[in-house]
Amino acid sequence: MDFDLTREQQEFRRIVHDFVAREVRPQARHVDETGEFNWGAVHKMGPLGLLGLQVPEEYGGAGMDSIAATIAIEELGWGCGSTALAVSAHNHLGQGPLVDFGSPALKERWLPQLATGKGRLACLALTEPGAGSDLQGGVRTLATRAGDEWVINGAKMWATNAGIADTIIALCRTDPGGGSRSLTQILVPTDTPGVIMGKPEKKMGLNGSPTYAVTFDNVRVPLSNTVGEEGKGLQQTLHTLSKGRVSIGALALGIAQAAYEASIAYAKERRTFGQPISHHQAIQFMIADMATEIHAARHMLYWAAWLKDQGRHFATAAGMAKLFATEVSERVCRNAIQIHGGYGYSREFEVERMYRDTRLMTIGEGTSEINRLVIARSVLS
Numbered sequence: 001m002d003f004d005l006t007r008e009q010q011e012f013r014r015i016v017h018d019f020v021a022r023e024v025r026p027q028a029r030h031v032d033e034t035g036e037f038n039w040g041a042v043h044k045m046g047p048l049g050l051l052g053l054q055v056p057e058e059y060g061g062a063g064m065d066s067i068a069a070t071i072a073i074e075e076l077g078w079g080c081g082s083t084a085l086a087v088s089a090h091n092h093l094g095q096g097p098l099v100d101f102g103s104p105a106l107k108e109r110w111l112p113q114l115a116t117g118k119g120r121l122a123c124l125a126l127t128e129p130g131a132g133s134d135l136q137g138g139v140r141t142l143a144t145r146a147g148d149e150w151v152i153n154g155a156k157m158w159a160t161n162a163g164i165a166d167t168i169i170a171l172c173r174t175d176p177g178g179g180s181r182s183l184t185q186i187l188v189p190t191d192t193p194g195v196i197m198g199k200p201e202k203k204m205g206l207n208g209s210p211t212y213a214v215t216f217d218n219v220r221v222p223l224s225n226t227v228g229e230e231g232k233g234l235q236q237t238l239h240t241l242s243k244g245r246v247s248i249g250a251l252a253l254g255i256a257q258a259a260y261e262a263s264i265a266y267a268k269e270r271r272t273f274g275q276p277i278s279h280h281q282a283i284q285f286m287i288a289d290m291a292t293e294i295h296a297a298r299h300m301l302y303w304a305a306w307l308k309d310q311g312r313h314f315a316t317a318a319g320m321a322k323l324f325a326t327e328v329s330e331r332v333c334r335n336a337i338q339i340h341g342g343y344g345y346s347r348e349f350e351v352e353r354m355y356r357d358t359r360l361m362t363i364g365e366g367t368s369e370i371n372r373l374v375i376a377r378s379v380l381s
């Protein structure tokens with residue numbers, strides 16, 4: 001059993017960490033306060049492979065293993081939750097289904113520009129006003145055949161990147177009768193007539209990661225834009241979400257790591273009753289719990305990524321890792337504020353933003369409750 005990262009993975013972590021420290025972290029407060037997307041940094045990510053982490057090299061991607069991809073999102077999360085979410089969604093949600101299920105023609109058409117940063121980003125739109133956890137029963141966006149085209153009508157919600165994306169993969173109902181084979185993933189270029197973008201949502205955190213409602217009003221795309229098999233949209237989506245869960249867990253882990261580091265620095269500097277607060281056992285215990293849980297979350301995430309790379313069943317491990325890492329991150333950020341006392345509640349200190357940013361992670365890409373259901377189903381079966 002070897003717990004060490006390979007030399008390539010260690011070197012990649014160092015390169016990404018340095019890049020994030022230089023280009024992403026210093027902008028985190030600005031993107032939070034203004035809601036501006038950090039295109040400056042994202043445009044520089046193409047050559048580093050961060051925009052096509054697991055896209056095969058023949059399509060311009062970096063073709064990395066899942067552990068390296070996990071490390072990349074962890075490091076981005078350490079720097080800025082917003083930018084990390086946009087890049088995670090671009091890689092794992094927007095491009096993942098294309099890589100795993102797209103036809104050669106669709107891959108050739110879209111991946112080279114998405115994976116290299118020559119174009120804009122990619123987006124996956126599953127959620128609707130009446131459908132989040134229950135996609136099978138709830139999706140109403142309808143795609144009907146008209147000759148050699150799909151005609152799509154419906155409304156999606158909470159689509160990360162949609163307004164800054166070239167492509168949206170929309171989960172559509174292609175058999176109005178319902179059932180587990182009634183959903184299909186269809187790629188919609190965002191400049192197609194009838195794609196109507198709402199205003200970016202006003203959110204609690206992650207303000208530099210724009211999230212949109214999208215309406216499809218008689219949107220026509222060729223049948224060849226079907227991603228994977230007609231009627232297999234739900235199964236494909238579940239596969240994509242399993243991979244995405246490792247990524248969201250890694251993002252939460254990165255935020256937790258940053259809050260932990262900030263807590264240690266503050267605890268050594270802040271003095272009460274004549275000594276640094278790091279000398280108080282109550283503070284030491286919070287920091288010890290942070291260190292332990294972060295360590296455990298990291299190993300669970302890398303283990304799930306490793307299982308995937310071995311071609312083994314990884315969905316349960318990914319669900320466990322996402323559940324644990326995101327809830328750890330919330331606890332760590334909560335305690336980071338506690339350690340900072342009143343200053344922790346101030347926008348002048350970064351832990352306040354981290355707490356708001358990490359709050360999404362137990363909700364997006366499978367809530368904690370849904371993850372517990374999936375895990376329970378697996379262990380009880």
Ligand SMILES: Cc1cc2nc3c(=O)[nH]c(=O)nc-3n(C[C@H](O)[C@H](O)[C@H](O)COP(=O)(O)OP(=O)(O)OC[C@H]3O[C@@H](n4cnc5c(N)ncnc54)[C@H](O)[C@@H]3O)c2cc1C
Pocket residue numbers: 089093124125126127130131132133134157158159160161203206211360363364365366367368369370373
């Ligand atoms: C910032 C942000 C970005 C997002 N980005 C995207 C994106 O890029 N693409 C996309 O498609 N979606 C995206 N989403 C949507 C997100 O995936 C959903 O919000 C999430 O899946 C939960 O769905 P819901 O909001 O409809 O909640 P619901 O499904 O309505 O759930 C509400 C509550 O009920 C619980 N619940 C539901 N069913 C059960 C059950 N069977 N047993 C126990 N508890 C249950 C849930 O856990 C939750 O606590 C994003 C959301 C946000 C806030």
